Amino acid sequence: MTTESERAREEFFSEAQEIVEGLGRDLLALDEAQKSGHVDPDLINDVFRAVHTLKGLAGLFGATRMSTLSHELEELLDDLRMGRVELSPPVLDLLFRSVELYGRILQIEKEGREQPMPELDQLLRLLHRGTTGASGTASPGPIIDPSLLAVLTEYEETRLRTNIAQGLGLYRLRVRFQLATIDQGLDELKATAKPYGEIITYLPTGAGDDADSIELDILMASRASAETLRGALAHLGVDVEELPRQPTIPQAVPPPPMPSTPARPSSHPTPAPPPMSPLRAELDTTGAHVAFPRGAGGGDTSASIPPKAQDLGTIRSVAQTVRVDIHKLDILMNFVGELSIVRTSLERVLDKMRDAHTDRELALNLHRLQRDFERHISSLRRGILEVRMVPLGQVFDKLARVARQLSREADKQVNLVITGAETEVDKLIVEELSDPLMHMMRNAIDHGIESRTRREEVGKPAIGTIALNAFQKGNHVVIEIEDDGRGFDTERLVEGAIRRGVISPDEARTMSRREILNLAFVPGLSTKTDVSELSGRGVGMDVVKTNIAKLGGVIDLQSESGIGTKVTVTLPITLAIISALIVKVSDQQFAIPLANVQEAVWLDVDAVRVIDGRDAVTLRGSTLQICYLARLFGLSEQVEAPGVGGFGDIDAPMTHQPQMSAPMRAQRRNSGAFGREYSAAFPYRPAHGTSAARGGGRVARPRRKFVVVTAVGTRRLGLVVDSLVGEQDVVTKPLGPSLKNITVFAGATELPDQRIALVLDAPALVEEMFANADRTRMTHGGPHGF
Amino acid sequence: MARILVVEDSSAVRAYIRAALEDAPGLFARGPEDAPTEVEVVEAASGFDALRLLPRGHYDLVITDINMPDINGLELIRFVRESERHRKVALMIVSTQSAEKDRARGLALGADVFLAKPFTVEALRKAVVTALNGRSAQFAADAPPSEGATPSEGSR
Numbered sequence: 014m015t016t017e018s019e020r021a022r023e024e025f026f027s028e029a030q031e032i033v034e035g036l037g038r039d040l041l042a043l044d045e046a047q048k049s050g051h052v053d054p055d056l057i058n059d060v061f062r063a064v065h066t067l068k069g070l071a072g073l074f075g076a077t078r079m080s081t082l083s084h085e086l087e088e089l090l091d092d093l094r095m096g097r098v099e100l101s102p103p104v105l106d107l108l109f110r111s112v113e114l115y116g117r118i119l120q121i122e123k124e125g126r127e128q129p130m131p132e133l134d135q136l137l138r139l140l141h142r143g144t145t146g147a148s149g150t151a152s153p154g155p156i157i158d159p160s161l162l163a164v165l166t167e168y169e170e171t172r173l174r175t176n177i178a179q180g181l182g183l184y185r186l187r188v189r190f191q192l193a194t195i196d197q198g199l200d201e202l203k204a205t206a207k208p209y210g211e212i213i214t215y216l217p218t219g220a221g222d223d224a225d226s227i228e229l230d231i232l233m234a235s236r237a238s239a240e241t242l243r244g245a246l247a248h249l250g251v252d253v254e255e256l257p258r259q260p261t262i263p264q265a266v267p268p269p270p271m272p273s274t275p276a277r278p279s280s281h282p283t284p285a286p287p288p289m290s291p292l293r294a295e296l297d298t299t300g301a302h303v304a305f306p307r308g309a310g311g312g313d314t315s316a317s318i319p320p321k322a323q324d325l326g327t328i329r330s331v332a333q334t335v336r337v338d339i340h341k342l343d344i345l346m347n348f349v350g351e352l353s354i355v356r357t358s359l360e361r362v363l364d365k366m367r368d369a370h371t372d373r374e375l376a377l378n379l380h381r382l383q384r385d386f387e388r389h390i391s392s393l394r395r396g397i398l399e400v401r402m403v404p405l406g407q408v409f410d411k412l413a414r415v416a417r418q419l420s421r422e423a424d425k426q427v428n429l430v431i432t433g434a435e436t437e438v439d440k441l442i443v444e445e446l447s448d449p450l451m452h453m454m455r456n457a458i459d460h461g462i463e464s465r466t467r468r469e470e471v472g473k474p475a476i477g478t479i480a481l482n483a484f485q486k487g488n489h490v491v492i493e494i495e496d497d498g499r500g501f502d503t504e505r506l507v508e509g510a511i512r513r514g515v516i517s518p519d520e521a522r523t524m525s526r527r528e529i530l531n532l533a534f535v536p537g538l539s540t541k542t543d544v545s546e547l548s549g550r551g552v553g554m555d556v557v558k559t560n561i562a563k564l565g566g567v568i569d570l571q572s573e574s575g576i577g578t579k580v581t582v583t584l585p586i587t588l589a590i591i592s593a594l595i596v597k598v599s600d601q602q603f604a605i606p607l608a609n610v611q612e613a614v615w616l617d618v619d620a621v622r623v624i625d626g627r628d629a630v631t632l633r634g635s636t637l638q639i640c641y642l643a644r645l646f647g648l649s650e651q652v653e654a655p656g657v658g659g660f661g662d663i664d665a666p667m668t669h670q671p672q673m674s675a676p677m678r679a680q681r682r683n684s685g686a687f688g689r690e691y692s693a694a695f696p697y698r699p700a701h702g703t704s705a706a707r708g709g710g711r712v713a714r715p716r717r718k719f720v721v722v723t724a725v726g727t728r729r730l731g732l733v734v735d736s737l738v739g740e741q742d743v744v745t746k747p748l749g750p751s752l753k754n755i756t757v758f759a760g761a762t763e764l765p766d767q768r769i770a771l772v773l774d775a776p777a778l779v780e781e782m783f784a785n786a787d788r789t790r791m792t793h794g795g796p797h798g799f
Numbered sequence: 800m801a802r803i804l805v806v807e808d809s810s811a812v813r814a815y816i817r818a819a820l821e822d823a824p825g826l827f828a829r830g831p832e833d834a835p836t837e838v839e840v841v842e843a844a845s846g847f848d849a850l851r852l853l854p855r856g857h858y859d860l861v862i863t864d865i866n867m868p869d870i871n872g873l874e875l876i877r878f879v880r881e882s883e884r885h886r887k888v889a890l891m892i893v894s895t896q897s898a899e900k901d902r903a904r905g906l907a908l909g910a911d912v913f914l915a916k917p918f919t920v921e922a923l924r925k926a927v928v929t930a931l932n933g934r935s936a937q938f939a940a941d942a943p944p945s946e947g948a949t950p951s952e953g954s955r
Contacts (some may be wrong), residue, residue: 017822021814028811063864066809069895072917073815080917163908164873167864167900192851199847199869215870217850217878224854 025074026123029067033115036063037410040108044417047100054094054172054211060108061090061168063777066591067115078118078133085140086111088663106421109414110136161232166215169214176211176234184242186231187218195227199245202249204233209242210235298395339440342401349394350744356390356739360385394742402586403443405483405492411447412454412481419458426476427462433483436491438586442564446584447559448491453494453580454479456554461498461578471575473497490586495579501572506532530570534558562776565591565606565759567725591745593762595738595770596721599648602770604743604762605732609775611722613737618718618731630720630731639720639731642781645757725779732778741765745772800837801931802856803920806849806875807893813842816893819920820927838927846870851876858888861929865894865901873904878933880909889930893918901935911935 039060046052068083070076089107092098114133121128161169177183186206190198206212213232220228235242241253246253365377365382409431420427438446462477463467469475480495503526510516510532516524536555561568566584585591585608593604594613614632621628621639628639643649720731745760748771759774803820807813817840841856843849846867853861861879865872872892878884891912892905902913912935914926922938928932 017818018815021818024814025811028809062868065895069916070809070811163904164871164877165904166871166873167898168866169871170900192847195847195851214874215846216874217846217870219878219882227850309909707870780817 021073025070025076025648025756026119027338029070029079029115029119032063032067033112033119034407034410036060036115037112037414039063040105040112041410041413041417043100044105045107047102047105052100054175057090057094057100058168061087061094064090065781076118076122078130079122080116081137082111082114082118082133085137085195089140094168107136107139107165109418111140113418114416134355137247141555163181164216165214173213173232173234176213181210181236182238183256184233184235184239185254185256186233186242186246187228188231188250189226191226193225194274198249202251203245206233206242207247209245236447337400339401339542342397345397346394346401347744349390349397350742352390352393353742353744354763354765356383356387359386361765366452384512384546398439400587401439401441403440404434405436405438405443405446405490408443408446408450409434409481409483412450415451415454416458416479419455420462423458425458425462425464427458428476428478428546429481430478431481436483436485436490438584442584442586445560445564446582449560449582450492450494452554452557454481457496457498457578457580459498463499467499467581485586486583490584491583492584493579495577497577500576500578501530501533501570502574503529503572506530510535530572534568560776565608566569566777567776591743591772593741593743593772594721595741595764596719596732596734597736597738598643598734601646601648602738602764602768603642603734604741604770604772605721605723606759606772606775607740609723611724611729613721616718616720616731616733632720632722632731635787637720637729637731638782639733640778641733643733643735723775723779725776728779728783730779730782732773743770744774800839801859802839802841803860803862804841804843804852804858806843806846806861806867806872808845808867810844812864812893813844816840816843816923819923837936844947846872846875849875853879853885854871858885860889860927861885861887862891862927865892865898865905873901873908874911876905876908889933891926891930893923895928904935913937915939 030316032466039056043052043056045061045261046056062405064083064086066077071079071083080625086108089098093100093104098104114130114136117130118133121130165173173183186202188202190573204381211234213234216230216232218228218230232285233242237245240255302787360383363376363380366379413429413431416427445470457479458477462479463471463473468477478497482491482493482495484491507516507521507524507529511518511521515532515535521529532553534557558568561582561584564584566582569581569583570578571581572578592607594607594610596603596605616630616639621630624636628641629635629636630639718736719737721734721737722729722731741764743762745762748755748760757774757778759772759777761769761771764770804818805813807816820838820840831930841852841858843852846869849861849863850866850870850906861875863872863875872894876890879888879890889912890910891914892902892910893914893916894901894905895916902915906913912930914922915938918926918938926936926938
């Protein structure tokens with residue numbers, strides 16, 4: 014294997030994946046079109062082309078299963094686009110099933126596994142039956158000028174004949190494009206012409222041989238008059254000419270050179286081409302004859318299309334996109350992380366210089382340089398992050414397909430409303446989101462939306478609605494799946510929880526509605542005693558929660574009986590770099606993701622009270638449960654000031670700053686979804702002024718520690734640490750196998766002094782602390798959803 | 800040095816062709832003196848891309864797919880054959896065996912070589928050598944890639 018052919022193989026997988034995703038989108042559009050009764054032939058042709066390309070790729074790269082499936086599908090689609098088979102719901106079903114299978118086949122191929130796929134064989138049989146063997150006798154159509162026919166593909170010819178048979182007029186549009194801006198020009202022309210009819214083909218004429226522009230003859234079928242078309246296309250510099258429709262004596266096409274030797278039988282089953290009657294034998298049924306003048310003729314409008322600016326923003330020219338392997342971006346991101354560390358070290362040196370009264374001139378220069386350095390790193394990081402972003406639409410398309418399939422299986426009618434598909438998230442997050450979202454979609458259809466009859470009984474519209482929304486909120490992305498179904502049966506949730514010993518009857522009485530709903534995330538609690546074929550509500554919700562938590566996200570549930578359920582998932586936009594608060598416990602350093610930090614305050618050890626067997630303090634009138642990290646990790650507790658280490662003067666005694674006793678607050682943005690505030694993780698803000706970095710342990714107060722208030726969803730927990738080191742951007746690296754099983758660490762990161770700090774997984778830690786917690790009524794910091 | 804323009808809307812097929820041709824140094828000999836030739840592959844993702852690239856450089860061979868959006872391969876072939884500047888360039892079609900009509904039209908418009916998809920690396924190289932040597936031929940579809948497979952000259 015050479016590198017070039019490995020690259021080609023990589024390209025095969027990424028392109029195939031892309032095509033399959035596009036195929037899914039097209040099918041959804043086809044599904045809609047079929048319901049509305051007007052199917053755009055272009056759309057069917059797009060689907061055909063996608064499968065055709067897949068077939069070609071599979072053949073080249075030896076992916077046999079994909080070859081076989083594509084081959085059968087292509088036959089069916091060819092019949093569809095040539096109008097030999099009607100697009101019906103059963104046919105659509107077959108197509109949807111095929112898309113799902115493509116995905117599976119690709120996965121198996123990529124992993125190089127050998128495993129039987131009975132569902133593929135089944136589908137192939139269906140496809141084979143489904144294609145009702147087209148008669149192959151294309152109805153003899155009108156006579157068309159052979160010089161035009163000579164450059165039409167079979168499909169284009171079919172479209173041309175169909176349009177003529179339907180009595181549409183034919184037009185030749187002549188236009189000159191600058192080669193540099195041809196993509197935009199063409200997109201604009203297509204968008205403008207689309208409402209008036211169908212463009213059959215584009216012919217470069219070669220007129221006015223000029224290296225910078227090209228003249229095109231465009232063949233278009235339209236019901237509109239020449240005047241209307243001229244008016245509509247005038248601003249694009251298009252010259253419109255109606256092609257005469259007059260009976261003429263058909264000319265014969267020169268017979269193509271026929272091969273003399275028969276091909277050796279190939280192991281590839283190639284279908285025999287449908288017998289087409291030769292043109293010359295055809296009867297002129299419609300009296301239509303199309304002449305298509307070509308070459309440098311008159312009407313040479315040398316108007317060129319100016320580069321457009323306005324509403325075609327979303328149609329990005331393919332030629333301008335680059336596909337990048339996400340791992341390459343990871344590597345770049347690591348460099349940025351390393352650079353950030355260098356930057357922090359530089360800052361420390363600067364701080365020292367300032368304090369050591371060195372050459373002021375030099376210090377100032379260095380400081381300026383450092384600021385520039387910082388600005389560039391920020392830009393670099395933002396740039397790379399942007400490259401990693403992909404629209405959530407990729408997942409939503411899959412969800413829409415699943416929703417369609419499930420609702421058909423469950424015999425429920427569901428209307429799926431999607432907003433915010435263009436919201437962008439880190440590619441890796443999108444990958445990890447598929448399964449959890451899929452599961453929630455299943456739940457919504459299976460357990461949320463009631464049957465038609467039931468809905469009518471309770472006076473709801475017969476068709477259920479599921480809303481899938483996404484939007485950005487600060488550094489987070491929020492995804493909501495909301496259904497107008499029956500809602501959660503909280504009584505049964507509680508019953509189940511008591512029966513399984515998760516909670517005691519006494520506890521059940523004091524639980525808030527939100528806490529009860531959260532029982533749905535407890536493994537194995539289902540409100541359905543008979544788990545249906547799809548999924549038991551609650552079964553798997555614990556897995557969903559775990560998966561979301563792994564991404565640094567939180568999941569929240571709101572439900573009203575009889576009205577519906579809303580699941581809200583809030584995720585960080587990126588996983589690549591997080592801002593963290595570096596803290597010290599004993600002589601160890603830990604990083605706490607700033608996204609989970611509300612504030613950090615002094616802790617007077619004497620003020621800790623024990624409430625219901627738990628350590629707690631009162632913070633601004635609310636009770637806050639606290640957890641001594643030193644005890645949790647079995648580190649020796651420090652009662653005197655932390656020794657000098659790590660960052661030199663940071664921990665040394667410092668001049669007293671009165672504002673230090675006020676809670677340290679990160680730059681804030683209010684977040685309704687969280688009911689808490691979180692700091693903007695980007696861009697990096699140097700930890701100066703009121704930041705904790707300058708409030709290191711004070712020698713004078715040995716009994717004083719810090720509480721870092723972490724918030725996850727609506728739960729708050731105070732983590733007791735010895736000192737605060739400062740804020741930092743960290744690149745989290747996965748832990749080795751030995752620490753893999755400790756759930757409260759998200760990974761490790763390297764600090765500027767080359768020491769390693771473990772990154773706390775705040776959601777997991779909070780979960781851990783509350784898992785067996787007495788159900789004390791805690792005051793939550795945030796508004797409740799309903 | 801032979802410069803080859805590959806016009807194909809599938810990036811994976813382009814990559815495959817590039818790998819097959821560029822990883823074969825000295826494979827291509829032209830003319831009686833049999834001097835080994837380096838190959839340079841230039842990729843065009845669409846007919847329009849090809850129109851953009853053609854005036855910007857000299858090509859010995861254009862390899863094109865037929866079924867592409869907007870400007871199809873047939874239109875590109877006719878454009879090349881009718882233009883003063885590129886008339887002499889060798890033309891090769893890579894397309895599926897089944898599209899009989901498309902193949903026939905392509906050859907009628909002046910393509911020199913037809914190579915059916917799917918093809919092996921060997922078949923592709925052979926077809927390219929044929930085209931660069933100014934001969935014409937048609938190669939039938941071959942079994943999926945396997946070692947040592949040879950394409951059949953002539954075709955169905």
